[in-house]
Amino acid sequence: MQNQVHDESQPLNPQNRNHAHWKGAAASLSLVLLGSGMTLAGGYLAGNQQQLAQKASSLAVSRVDAAPPLPDNADPNFVTQVVQRVGPAVVRIESSRTVTARLPAELNDPFFQRFFGSQLPQQQQRVERGTGSGFIINANGSILTNAHVVDGADTVRVILTDGRSFPGKVLGKDSLTDVAVVKIQANNLPTVTVGNSDKLQPGQWAIAIGNPLGLDNTVTTGIISATGRTSNQIGAPDKRVEYIQTDAAINPGNSGGPLLNSRGEVIGMNTAIIQGAQGLGFAIPIKTAQRISNQLISTGKVQHxxxxxxxxxxxxxxxxxxxxxxxxxxxxxxxxxxxxxxxxxxxxxxxxxxxxxxxxxxxxxxxxxxxxxxxxxxxxxxxxxxxxxxxxxxxxxxxxxxxxxxxxxxxxx
Incomplete structure (x- = not known):
């Protein structure tokens, strides 16, 4: 799940707020009318008045503030223990879709026909690919990820940390909360333990695991910076989520991956960052993701x-x-x-x-x-x-x- 990032394939086009006019503030709605909004396999980049069409390959590496020091009574190896326990349940999700585009009408002009004749194609197709993250919630192969990671995908493939690869089926996705469930045919899989996102407080530890920019099983640490951030505050007014804010580094490809507490329990799903900022990452509370995923697994859709x-x-x-x-x-x-x-x-x-x-x-x-x-x-x-x-x-x-x-x-x- 790339946090607000877009993968090397596609960008997202979130709606931006205009703080200079009162009407811009009216975008956090009870109706929240939205288009599909998310790109195929990029991360979701919540930005202020910026397009999200940049390629992952063009992203520059920037300095990230160091994680806060360990408290005196903490086990210095607690992050390592969390990663060893939870890491096998974090997966890479690769998705692709075929996009068909008609040639411009100008190419049907007789001038071009004289040169190309009947060989001039009427349509062109290209395959768009992207990569995100996810985490296994039951041993029979149900996986949580972001809706924008698999949105519009023709094919989905899930790669486990042990190298095994499985075709994935999207059981359902909900664009309003950006939650999706992918199913693979496998048994006895490692799973995550779910924590309580309602009890979070700023200053608590946060650990993110995912596959940013194709770098599998990347671990970053930080703290919970704030809770209850509205979708309008982070520049994504078409969503219905009160986000967890964290300074744990999140990059393209992290979307859909878990945000963990110091005990290794999932407290959120990494989903967005604010472009051009450092230490401003956002995750969907796991309570919200669970509520949505339960409906998707049972009915394939969500009622809001x-x-x-x-x-x-x-x-x-x-x-x-x-x-x-x-x-x-x-x-x-x-x-x-x-x-x-x-x-x-x-x-x-x-x-x-x-x-x-x-x-x-x-x-x-x-x-x-x-x-x-x-x-x-x-x-x-x-x-x-x-x-x-x-x-x-x-x-x-x-x-x-x-x-x-x-x-x-x-x-x-």
Whole structure:
């Protein structure tokens, strides 16, 4: 799993935020409408206003800060012990897809036909390849990785640390959380032990194992830098994840690999970095990855609850910006709560009567201050769950009940 990296084959095109305009902040959505978003086998590069089309071969080696010193009471060999125990369960995932492109229409001009005649091909095909990482979660060959590592792949191959190679079948993938499950036909495989990502605290040890830039079984160490980083904060507003931030080095090819604690338990799945920065890597909490993978293994797909709104947390500064912008189309008379910027037609929110300009102040009786509060509540109630909203609309309080719907499988405009 390459952390926000793209493999030598393909780049990712994550949506970037524009901090200079309030509308850029509205991208962390309850609806999160996205295209497939990820590249075939690269890592996911969450960046600010930068394209992710660079090749892995063009990546420059840069200085990485040294890992923090061991505490006095720590076993100096604890990283070695973790690697020896968990390393055999970390795999390399190679994927490829055939891309067909039609020749430009200009080549059908009679001028070119005089030179090439009927030999001029109408289509060209090329094979795109990429490499990521994954980890084995059961002895019968189920493997967790990032969705972008296998997205669009015609073929997937899994290589174990002992050199064995197996064709892989993608049981399912979920683009909203960037989690996928790959299955190989094998038995008695080494597996990882899963930890508790809900209990993480900044400053705890973090160990990453993966295959960055084709360098198999690479180990890096660092600490948990922060938890609960929203997808909007890291520049990937089309995702529904509260990320773990770590300074353990993550590079292209690490995507899908495990982030471990000092006991060797998996606490996250490495998935992204911020381009041009050092020590800013991000992992999907293992609790999220488990929840998604369980659905993928049992049904091949994932249901996400959604309301169908674009929203942004209000601040006094944002209120002033919106009200002073004649093109905003909105007027806000409070700076507390979550502003509804847009309501999708025929969405659960639209059917319940929610309007652009409404400010959500309480949800199921709990005060909300940012879009992530609302999104988390929607995920928690699930598809079909009921939500009671207390709104501020045109200077008065309004109460609405909304039943969460199922996130559409196709993008809605």
């Amino acid at each position: 609850a959604y309301l169908g709104i674009q929203m942004v947390g209000l601040t006094p500064q944002l209120k002033e910006t919106i009200n002073s912008d004649p093109n905003s189309g909105l007027s806000v008379d409070t700076d507390k709560g979550v502003l509804v910027v847009k309501v999708l037609p025929n969405s659960p929110a639209a059917k319940a009567g929610l309007r652009a300009g409404d400010v959500i102040q309480k949800l199921n009786g709990q005060a909300v201050t940012n879009a992530n509060n609302v999104q988390s509540a929607v995920e928690n109630v699930g598809v079909g769950g009921q939500l009671q909203l207390e709104l501020w609309r045109n200077g008065r309080s309004v109460n609405l009940a909304i039943q969460a719907g199922s996130f559409p499988t196709q993008q809605v405009d």
